[in-house]
Amino acid sequence: MNTQRKNIKLNAQVEIVKKQHQQSGELTSGTVQKILTKSAIHPHGIKVMLKSGEVGRVKTIIST
Template sequence: MTDGTKRAEITAGAKVSIVLKQDQRSGKLTHGIVKDILTKSATHPHGIKVRLQSGLVGRVKVIQAQ
């Protein structure tokens, strides 16, 4: 498992845990499968922003082993 700060480590279809905007203070994680990668830069210190297949948008905190 790796953190989600590098865009190259995240692909569509990957299982990830993200933190939603409203959950940033609590750190509550939401699990799902990546549909789109929204961050354009190669890295982001708070995690790469993605859209899950469920439509939720948040920053990747954990990339689960496939």
């Protein structure tokens, strides 16, 4: 679900993993400001920018 661009909406509440936390798997919660991945599907998750300015790949969609 988090690997398909169509499932990620602007202003959705999500949990992302930032690049520097990929090894530990530490998640960051926030609201989607911008969808950065151009392709319809990405195996590691869709890359987004949160309203806080943090960038990472979506691991969980909390609410749309």
